[in-house]
Amino acid sequence: MSLARNTLVQAGFTLLSRLFGYARDRAISNLLGAGWVGDAFATAQSFPNLFRRILAEGAFSQAFVPFYAKTQAESGNDQAAEIASQAFSVLTLAAATVTILAQLAMPWIMLVLHGGYADIPKAFHFAIVLTQITMPYLVGMAMSSLFSGVLNTAGKFALSAAAPTLLNVTILAFIIWEREPTQVAVNAAVAITVAGMLQAGALYIGCRRLGVRIGFRLPRLTPEVKAIMAVMGPSVIAGSATHINVVVSQALSSYEIGAKSWLYAADRLFQLPLGLIGVAIGVALLPRLARAVAEPEKGGATKALDEAFVLSMAFCLPAAAALVVVPFFLMQGFWTGGDFRSSDARATADALFHYGWGVPAFVLIRILAPPFFARGDSKRPMNFAITGVMVNVALGAGLFFGLRALGNQGYVGLAIAASVAGWVNALLLATTLLREKIWHPKPLVLGKLARIMVATGTMALVLGFAGLNRVPIEAAFEARFFFGKELATLLVCFVGAIVYAATAFLVKAVTVSDIKLAMQRPTNAGPIGPDDTL
Template sequence: ALYIGCRRLGVRIGFRVPRLTPEVKAIVTVMGPSVIAGSATHLNVLVSQSLSSFEVGAKSWLYAADRLFQLPLGLIGVAIGVALLPRLARAVASPETGDDTKALDEAFVLSMAFTLPAAAALVVVPFFLMQGFWAGGQFTEADARATADALFHYGWGVPAFVLIRILAPPFFARGDTKRPMNFALISVLVNIGLGASLFFGLRALGLQGYVGLAIAASVSGWANALLLGSTLLRERIWRPEPWVIGKFLRIAVATAAMATVLGVAALNRVPIEGWFEARLVFGKEVATLLVCLIGAIVYAAVAFLVRAVTMADIKLALQKPSGTSAVSTQDEF
């Protein structure tokens, strides 16, 4: 379809035999480490899946948990990371503007505004989510509970993996692809070492070892994020403004309010699901969706009341012209 459209516009597309020119060599030299750095999460998943094959059912439980775990990473981390890199590249070319620090500040605040509530939901109501969306047929309630245990530990690693998407682009924009690659490889080694130790150690104690794989994945993510962040701070590439802390604390307050509501719902899961199942064909699914919706409404309402990230901030971030700030920094304290 794209080819036909290009032809109609008069654009001629031909195929040439690739040649290893100096320009291509330069691209490959830069691209190789960046590909490895961006593949750390997938390498960790591959390691976890390989180790989980030693335990009956563990691979399915980790896979199901990983599907929900990847949702905020794809919607938030990738979107912000892709949008951030071009802006950072322009900012590096004009360092006198200081736009690189502004871009990181805004990306951090906006990403945490979406990531913290998502992570809180995975941590507070993992079984509610798995029971509502996955349980049924061959996937029993016991499977949902086992998957929820893994999802809980994946959940507190979500902010780290989103931060990696934000903290790596400043290196790439400066042509530094080796250090993110090294940090990613370190995180993979942490995941392999810790994951294998916890997996076989827990099994030796008569416990489910797959939970250790989820713990190792989140720990490795935080190791990568901390290495990236500490390097940016140490070299003063990123110098967060005071308003960033204010926004983050307000987001944390809104997240705590949402987590409290979700926690109450989790404690009353059985009567909530029972009430809806007695009246609707898909009562269990409707109950889960409703709980998620109420949690989102509570978060948005409290975030508005405490002046965390607002819709105006998001619109400015999406439609931000050059030279303006995407997140309001006024009256932060």
């Protein structure tokens, strides 16, 4: 498939998962509210989610996919499957070990992640129990990451992109009939672990249908596994920078009751463009880059990066503009309800605004790191990621305690620091690729970017006008429709999207020929697997 086709498959199923995820998060926030129960569940979900995002959305695949694809090309499917089985056995054992150790050490881990509640025993111990319940999710995600890597290498993106929907559906099934907040939180925590196993099972079946037989072996550090781990170690650090920053923010925000819930809600919205665009393109880009590096004379690497950059900016810039221009409109419309009140939406919107201008950086990290990994260079992305983390920790702590000293709430400073750190990481990656001429974008790319910015600016003006008239717009819809404010927010988003698309075509940021070219299947890159419909 072409990069655009693969990205659309990945993004389409990711969007389906995010829609179910919205239903899940809306139900949880409305049932738990922004208090100690909501903060405890946000902690219990964020800790294993850190590993999910590191493993399932990039770092392991960045280490495993190039090695697996090379082995498959040079030694055949049977040898590649054997290496996958060896890696699967070691990875599963490692994940299980980390899970057990983390569960035993959770009271001490929670002093870091949830230290602000240490003087409130009931809330602190509840967070410990919930996180111990959710930790086995890591084992399921470790297995899923390997199965997804096998499927993606074969050009099968649909199943791996659709699998996370199981998490959202399972949680909804476990909480839909419950109303007592602490029991809702416990049920949701149990559902997370159950869903991890369901996802792994679905992806394993997908690999079997593909003809790849992956089984458990006696875990051994074979030369092949060591080679994967040598790349994976730095890749884990490099790929996890954004999420480590989120965890740092969560840890500091525990010193303000409700702030963790607000940051979690803001994180869910700003993760939408990151998941739909950055992760989708990054996952589709890595196998293509791995093939291009093996055939440098064809110049496929630069072409793939040009396409990925333009495609990502075409989607993420308008998304970022919406988060910056109408953050309260979005939170009030999509999140307020039950125990999550308008005051909570206002507090969340303050953080969402600052996450918003960091979205392009977070997406660029996903696009600009794969060229390094495809060449077996994981150390420099790791170093850049560490730099970003250091900036986030130092700036975040400084702003958090500085704002509190001035009598303001400090959690907004954490969102500012996360976005600044994201831009530091992205700029380090970009300048290195440009300086070493690994990526030398054509002039057409810069022209497209300028036109995309014009279309984004036009859309932002329309959204700004809607934001100024939010109250009468919501009132008109609530007087006529059930879920009126949600429909009003959807309509505003839809109008903004139409204005952006129309302006993009008008200024030729996107043309019909661009779309046709992007959707074409390359003649020299047929599928690895037996079919394209898995």
